[in-house]
Amino acid sequence: MSGNTTYLELSQEGGGAHKFYEVTVQDTVVSVRYGRIGAAGQQQTSTFPTHEKAQAAAARKIGEKVRKGYAPAVQGQRAARSVTRRQVSSAPSTAQAVAPVLWRFRTEAAAFGIHVDQDRCWVGNQDGDVYTLGHDGEVLARYQLPHGVKCLVADDFWIYAGCDDGKVYDLSSKLPFAAYDIAPDVDIFWLDIREGILNVADRSGGLTVIDHEDEYQWSRRSQGQGAWMVRRDEHAVYHGHQRGVTAYAADGSRELWHTPTQGAVLFGWQEDASVYAGTDRKVVQRLAKADGALEATYACETVVYSCATSPGGRYVFAGDRASSVYCFAADGTRLWKLDTGGGAALSMQYLDEKLYMVTTDGSLVCVDASDAAIAAAQQGTVPVARDVKSAAALPTYTPSATVRTVASTAASGIVVECVQDGGRLRVHVVSDGYEPSWNVQFPRHIRQAGARYVVDELSAASGGFYRVRGEIRQLV
Numbered sequence: 001m002s003g004n005t006t007y008l009e010l011s012q013e014g015g016g017a018h019k020f021y022e023v024t025v026q027d028t029v030v031s032v033r034y035g036r037i038g039a040a041g042q043q044q045t046s047t048f049p050t051h052e053k054a055q056a057a058a059a060r061k062i063g064e065k066v067r068k069g070y071a072p073a074v075q076g077q078r079a080a081r082s083v084t085r086r087q088v089s090s091a092p093s094t095a096q097a098v099a100p101v102l103w104r105f106r107t108e109a110a111a112f113g114i115h116v117d118q119d120r121c122w123v124g125n126q127d128g129d130v131y132t133l134g135h136d137g138e139v140l141a142r143y144q145l146p147h148g149v150k151c152l153v154a155d156d157f158w159i160y161a162g163c164d165d166g167k168v169y170d171l172s173s174k175l176p177f178a179a180y181d182i183a184p185d186v187d188i189f190w191l192d193i194r195e196g197i198l199n200v201a202d203r204s205g206g207l208t209v210i211d212h213e214d215e216y217q218w219s220r221r222s223q224g225q226g227a228w229m230v231r232r233d234e235h236a237v238y239h240g241h242q243r244g245v246t247a248y249a250a251d252g253s254r255e256l257w258h259t260p261t262q263g264a265v266l267f268g269w270q271e272d273a274s275v276y277a278g279t280d281r282k283v284v285q286r287l288a289k290a291d292g293a294l295e296a297t298y299a300c301e302t303v304v305y306s307c308a309t310s311p312g313g314r315y316v317f318a319g320d321r322a323s324s325v326y327c328f329a330a331d332g333t334r335l336w337k338l339d340t341g342g343g344a345a346l347s348m349q350y351l352d353e354k355l356y357m358v359t360t361d362g363s364l365v366c367v368d369a370s371d372a373a374i375a376a377a378q379q380g381t382v383p384v385a386r387d388v389k390s391a392a393a394l395p396t397y398t399p400s401a402t403v404r405t406v407a408s409t410a411a412s413g414i415v416v417e418c419v420q421d422g423g424r425l426r427v428h429v430v431s432d433g434y435e436p437s438w439n440v441q442f443p444r445h446i447r448q449a450g451a452r453y454v455v456d457e458l459s460a461a462s463g464g465f466y467r468v469r470g471e472i473r474q475l476v
Helices: 051-067 371-377
Strands: 004-011 018-026 029-036 042-047 102-108 111-114 121-125 129-133 139-144 147-156 158-163 167-170 176-183 187-194 197-202 205-211 218-219 229-232 236-241 244-249 255-259 265-270 274-279 283-288 293-297 303-307 315-320 324-330 334-340 343-349 355-358 361-369 387-390 404-408 414-421 424-429 439-441 451-461 465-475
Touching: 004 051, 018 051, 029 051, 042 051, 111 355, 111 361, 121 147, 121 361, 129 147, 147 187, 147 324, 158 187, 187 229, 197 236, 205 236, 218 283, 229 265, 236 265, 236 274, 244 265, 244 274, 244 387, 265 303, 274 303, 283 303, 283 315, 293 324, 334 371
Parallel strands: 102 387, 111 147, 303 343, 404 465, 439 465
Antiparallel strands: 004 018, 018 029, 029 042, 102 361, 111 121, 121 129, 129 139, 147 158, 158 167, 167 176, 187 197, 197 205, 205 218, 229 236, 236 244, 244 255, 265 274, 274 283, 283 293, 303 315, 315 324, 324 334, 343 355, 355 361, 414 424, 414 451, 424 439, 451 465
């Protein structure tokens, strides 16, 4: 019986040496070879009663490594990805009062990713864990991704996690899959997605735009390095870096405007008519989307790590390095400053009189930002913060390298098919009632020419393609 070999590699943090892990199944023998790339490595062998049991043991070993961040590779061809993790610190707040924290969930690792919508809260940390919680703090589920989460972004009701491995995972279904794979030479700092178009800001001040088929569209180089801000709307992409904010036409055809900011941009937010840039010179600055004009400045007391607004920009919130959270009126008047009670806020979002923050200790914190709660906090009266715990049997979902097969006669759902189109494998809908010429955003690693799959749900995106929701199964 011929052997079956799986070869995996892991990029070490900082773009240094790689580790490799190779598993070969030969009849009833499983051979494992591992070590530093370029070396012969060490080898172990195990013998099992049957070929099926050998295959099962090999699958378990491979699964363990994939969960730790290893990925399939071609031996000798994989280049190291540069990974820059944001260097942050926090100091005690000088605020006289503490924010009215309702509940706190500790993820056990530094966290930058946050998204809050009407249904739930999402938090992602540098261990690759993404948790979903109800607005009452109940932990609902956990997604375990192979690499650290840089940010969480939403596109309509789809949720994506951008990770240190250069992949952007679609978390909209129980089983996450890699929807985008960013080129290895891009050291990712921040991401934004709109209508399936992925926008990537990087360490060198570059901006790269990729479409829903994971194909390069255009790129631009801004004047400054270290682009920690990228926001997009229907008209433009707003790119914040060390020398300010630059706006580009949505199709990449030209630069629309550039506005120097007071310090390097470390975080960005947007409303319909304005963008907000938090900087290392202790301010948040509001710029007009139309022409980049400076509309207002919100002065903090130390470096600004994060910012957010209430709808329409009525209130502007900021978190600084000294573990304080601020609230300003739209015109720049400071309304209050409070101690976060749990380190510096690295990302934040406001919804329905609640301010949600992820902090330097990896906690997701929910603050009651209503006028009454803030007034009480300023007088020294705050609720007892509830420390949220995960349930022992918390559902945990990981990206799958394979899909379940199902007989055509037993399948229910929407049928799609992989077809060759100009040298690329595309996925089109076969079932009636859908536009057959539209592409389907579909995991690239499972595409096989001529293969058919059944999915639970397809949703039309305004960019003229379909997105998958629910389980994907291959028809046999």
